[in-house]
Amino acid sequence: MLDGLWDLGLLDPTPELEHKRNIIVAPVPKRGHTSDLIGGRLIARLEDLPDLPAKFGFVVDVDGPRQLANASGDIRIETSASGGIIVRADGSKLGQPVTQDDAVNAAVALARWFHKTVSPDIRRMAPHLAATPLPHCFARETVTPDTALLTPGPLTNGCAYGVPFGSMTASQLRNLMQGTGASRMRIAPNRIFILDGTPVTDTPAFVTTPDDPRMHIHACPGAPACAASTVPTRQIASTLAPHLKGRSLHVSGCAKGCAHRGGADVVAVGRDGAFDLVRNGHPWDDPQRRGIAPTDLAPRVGLMNWSD
Ligand code: SF4
Structure with a gap:
């Protein structure tokens, strides 16, 4: 299985890099795919990140209203209240305004501040902020209050499928892929994935309505x-x-x-x-x-x- 994943380009070259690639990107690309762009740049800078706790992670969610407001993440690159981009430490209402070109630099700087100032018994950003004030440069603008959480159902170019209990068999997925003619899959939080192609809504193995x-x-x-x-x-x-x-x-x-x-x-x-x-x-x-x-x-x- 590892050989197959490697051939698909889904593995990092070393366990150290794999450990650092704890990044969630907005599942529905909008506004020029800016979240995908910044997420790719962050992956390219993994080697510049310091050693971080195992569950410490990043959220990239700048394609309009926040799709990942409920997703766990310690350093969050998000849409600001004024419609721009901020880099925000989880646990703070305020973030640092950035452009799409310097967003990753700011996220790496915030990760280094965490690494330098945190005590060994604290593993996440929010509890760290409860004991240590965030430098002013990282806390200047508020995040947008608008959210657009993803729920199961048809999308403009495909469909979001919910997975009951977060578990499915390979044959269930294969049958769905064949029914949709999908060529791409995006994994989303909350046990949801997105397939392009024709939506298939009469599939008992998956959820395709938000009120299921x-x-x-x-x-x-x-x-x-x-x-x-x-x-x-x-x-x-x-x-x-x-x-x-x-x-x-x-x-x-x-x-x-x-x-x-x-x-x-x-x-x-x-x-x-x-x-x-x-x-x-x-x-x-x-x-x-x-x-x-x-x-x-x-x-x-x-x-x-x-x-x-
Ligand atoms: S998987 Fe379920 S049964 Fe097993 S330890 Fe966890 S809660 Fe208990």
């Missing part, structure tokens, strides 16, 4: 894929989807909660072959109900009152 409840469900692989789980998760999550009434759901094989670190309206946590239920919380929170058999989950979630 499967896009609001988190479920880890569960049993038998993970030894920590005594219950299946994704099949059960699918059976619960029609009962959610717009609420978010997290089905977790155990209290670790690998699939989603944030909260959900309904959380079902596997334990000893049954489920505990948490309302408005996380898998590791104290449950309101314990020991519900998998077959009893759907009616219980459908009630959602849990007052009995």
